[in-house]
Amino acid sequence: MKKTEYPVAIRELIAQLRGMPGVGPRSAERIALWMVQARGEQPDMIARAIATTRGTVRPCTDCGFFTMETLCEICSDPARVVDQLCVVEQATDILPLERTSAFRGRYHSLGGRISPLDHVAPEDLRIGPLVERVRGGGFSEVILALAADVEGEATTNYIVELLKMLPVTITRIAHGLPAGGGLESADELTLYQALSDRRRL
Amino acid sequence: MKKTEYPVAIRELIAQLRGMPGVGPRSAERIALWMVQARGEQPDMIARAIATTRGTVRPCTDCGFFTMETLCEICSDPARVVDQLCVVEQATDILPLERTSAFRGRYHSLGGRISPLDHVAPEDLRIGPLVERVRGGGFSEVILALAADVEGEATTNYIVELLKMLPVTITRIAHGLPAGGGLESADELTLYQALSDRRRL
Numbered sequence: 001m002k003k004t005e006y007p008v009a010i011r012e013l014i015a016q017l018r019g020m021p022g023v024g025p026r027s028a029e030r031i032a033l034w035m036v037q038a039r040g041e042q043p044d045m046i047a048r049a050i051a052t053t054r055g056t057v058r059p060c061t062d063c064g065f066f067t068m069e070t071l072c073e074i075c076s077d078p079a080r081v082v083d084q085l086c087v088v089e090q091a092t093d094i095l096p097l098e099r100t101s102a103f104r105g106r107y108h109s110l111g112g113r114i115s116p117l118d119h120v121a122p123e124d125l126r127i128g129p130l131v132e133r134v135r136g137g138g139f140s141e142v143i144l145a146l147a148a149d150v151e152g153e154a155t156t157n158y159i160v161e162l163l164k165m166l167p168v169t170i171t172r173i174a175h176g177l178p179a180g181g182g183l184e185s186a187d188e189l190t191l192y193q194a195l196s197d198r199r200r201l
Numbered sequence: 202m203k204k205t206e207y208p209v210a211i212r213e214l215i216a217q218l219r220g221m222p223g224v225g226p227r228s229a230e231r232i233a234l235w236m237v238q239a240r241g242e243q244p245d246m247i248a249r250a251i252a253t254t255r256g257t258v259r260p261c262t263d264c265g266f267f268t269m270e271t272l273c274e275i276c277s278d279p280a281r282v283v284d285q286l287c288v289v290e291q292a293t294d295i296l297p298l299e300r301t302s303a304f305r306g307r308y309h310s311l312g313g314r315i316s317p318l319d320h321v322a323p324e325d326l327r328i329g330p331l332v333e334r335v336r337g338g339g340f341s342e343v344i345l346a347l348a349a350d351v352e353g354e355a356t357t358n359y360i361v362e363l364l365k366m367l368p369v370t371i372t373r374i375a376h377g378l379p380a381g382g383g384l385e386s387a388d389e390l391t392l393y394q395a396l397s398d399r400r401r402l
Contacts, residue, residue: 004299047251098205
């Protein structure tokens with residue numbers, strides 16, 4: 001007995017939608033059927049928005065954040081502090097930091113972290129451009145804001161080695177107890193870091 | 202202080218993606234950033250698959266199921282039973298029924314159900330074409346497979362009134378205890394239906 005299926009265009013659409021992060025087979029089918037049946041222009045506008053974004057958004061040449069120009073709105077903002085540079089792994093780490101309002105300087109996204117297991121070597125990252133940028137001068141402090149895990153630490157250490165000869169203060173964001181977290185829910189390593197990095201009050 | 206945001210193309214994409222069913226603000230942002238950063242062609246293929254589906258998939262002129270031709274694969278399959286017609290609310294109800302393998306006839310999707318609150322009147326549905334199709338002859342049984350709720354029941358009753366003068370057996374799918382459901386988890390109306398529609402063994 002022949003199994004009834006959706007037409008090939010719908011099956012192809014479902015397969016493609018499953019590639020999106022967080023979208024499983026059920027969601028992909030639900031979204032695809034909505035796209036087929038929608039009476040308005042909404043699905044067509046989604047397709048156009050994807051194409052527009054793919055065609056117009058690029059990394060800022062200085063920091064790597066998303067922009068539709070050469071420089072992003074952070075790097076081209078004359079009101080920002082110019083002598084502090086915050087190094088992050090990904091362009092997507094920048095907006096969460098911006099939302100804290102705790103930093104008003106410039107950023108530098110590496111495009112990842114050193115990870116031999118994933119075949120990511122230092123030369124695959126924007127570490128060379130970082131050293132050039134710091135050597136170019138003007139920065140009094142470089143803040144390393146990488147992940148608090150093995151690969152983040154390794155990348156931090158690698159960068160410290162490269163930058164420590166330059167006349168710039170190198171700092172790292174604090175590792176310790178997360179906001180709202182009690183001691184009983186913190187793991188051993190977090191507590192060790194929290195104790196080691198204790199502050200005088 | 203100026204709030205840093207994504208470039209307008211990304212914000213527009215996030216807003217559009219939020220229109221998809223089951224996609225909230227966090228998922229939309231996650232999908233959009235994945236689309237911006239993906240190195241392969243996948244996001245572009247999604248955009249093309251949406252456009253292709255919107256341009257090529259249409260309702261089958263007979264039953265309303267999805268097709269890229271005039272008739273869907275069910276209506277154009279000569280191996281199927283030709284004298285049984287199963288009436289459903291939506292084209293999306295057809296594949297779940299097909300998966301049961303319990304029915305091998307033809308379908309007729311109404312495109313909704315009568316719902317005064319949503320301003321859906323009988324003439325907004327494919328009820329006229331249903332009556333024509335049944336009057337055209339060849340069907341010995343019309344199976345009404347609409348939802349077991351107030352509007353589904355009202356639509357079922359409305360159709361029964363129109364079809365009962367025609368020389369065709371009219372049936373309705375059973376309402377009762379769902380598979381795997383115990384009596385203690387069934388609501389009063391379900392139990393009432395299950396008792397009323399009891400079968401002789």
